[in-house]
Amino acid sequence: MRKDTSDLVFKYFLAVFPCLILLLVAGILYQLVSSSGLSIHKFGFKFLSNRTWDPVAEDFGALPFIFGTCVTSFLALLMAIPIGVGSAIYLAEYAPAKVSKVISIFVDLLAAIPSVIYGLWGIFVLVPLMRTHVQPFLGKYLGFLPFFQGPNYGVGFLSASIILAIIIVPFIISISREVILAIPSVYKESSYALGATRWETIQLIILSHAQAGIFGAIILALGRAIGETMAVTMIIGNNPSITSSLFSPGYTLASVVANEFSEATSKTYLSALIEMGLVLFVVSIVVNALARLLIWSVTTRESVTV
């Protein structure tokens, strides 16, 4: 009988830890809500639609930061999706085995670089390049668009989006690559046997079969882009503004927290910043849950049919 009790004790001892994890996530939510209570109480839902950010008058609105996060994440996805999915198809289908292996190692390397080093590279390499070459070029030839007008500082929405794109591309590649490799080769072979070219096979077989998985990868990457802090903080210019010009300095939810948290002088200021964290938390939970459900639905569906 002693054996049974020792087993039970061990089981319940271990059971504490998964419960601890559930409690931890609930605790994060609870703490974020209760610590931003002051700001929630004072500004209510207007917090999300107010465009002023005035620590002196204690009037806080998150709109410029939400705008910055949305713009940079969207642009980053716009750049990262073609390059990421394209590279993934190349690596999975057309690259010689050795080349594919080497490039995959490099992609892993890229994923292991911390964001503060991307930021460092951004400040000293990307921003000067944007200031002296890329943005004047864009302004000259595409300046009739409202996106490419205005003063050119180098730092701003466009530079931050490029850095973000570089950071999320490895995610998109590694997940998409696995999804593409998982497509049964019979499908591709039958497509080729019917005389389809590689381009047609990519369109009809690879993309249509892998689309759910790739979509999941993109949503995961979006979650990553929304929460990315350091690299963006270092090159977005840190100025709360809502403009159509991508050259102008901006601000994001994560970077305002990073920059101003330890300087927040009043309680309302601090709780407004914590409410930004709450917004980030909720958005990232929703995005990740979506991606996860999507990926799960794909994998379970396939395990049923196979």
Next chain:
Amino acid sequence: MQTMDFDKAFQRTKAKRYFMDQAIVYVLFLCAFVLLFILFSILTHLVINGVSSINVNFFIHLPKPVGEVGGGMANAITGTLTLLFLAVLFGVPIGLAAGIYLNEYADYRFAQVVRFTIDVMNGIPSIVFGIFAYVICVLPMKTFSVLSGGFALGIMMIPMVTRTTEQFVRMVPNQLREAGLALGAPKWRVIVDIVLPSSIGGIMTGIMVALARVAGETAPLLFTAFGNRFWNHNLMQPIAALPLQIFSYAISPFEDWHRQAWAGAIVLIVVIFSINLLANYFMNRRHRFLNGQ
């Protein structure tokens, strides 16, 4: 007449199709090439700017006051190691135990709930963990501290460690467990003496990968470990960390500090890559162990 037209049209589409067939592979190659080009740009800049600034002083000296040239990041390097040690202390036991429970005991629905929570937790922005650690540790203690920084990094490790532990424990063949149980051992002895030792290589790999990921984290340390320009041996005081130092030097206006930021970046990259190499080592050992059986 009609056949002629058809032939011509057929030839035209054929040419177009073959052109697209060739072109798309080049386009795809270009995608991969752009990526490699960026990676090389980052690495060459790191090496060119960083290596020239690395010397013995960098590893043994404290940062010099503003305006004085020289000095190093000795305190930041040891600070990062201290924080990582604390992170392992906070994160690994919880992750390990939870992972074992999920595979060995948990019923299906509970396990799914926990797995889902872990996946979602993995996607929470690191700065949110920083805020959480600030509210939980820094506010009550009324001081930025080593402890709160280690706590923030530790809870970030939990989802990754849990997930990999569960995966590798699941790979242990059931015959091994049954053999243990048949010899009359209680289940907990089977887990401690058979399941854990045979999956330890994989579990270590998971821990190393998680460690490498938090080693470069800056955002959760900004208002927990906070940074420090001097030595600190007190867990209740702020401490320097490499990523923090790189950040504050990079955005500073001083040439000499920029130089040191690059040097710090090289050291940080080397630390992270060596942790990853260690992960590979454990993985290979695991393969040898399994093949040897």
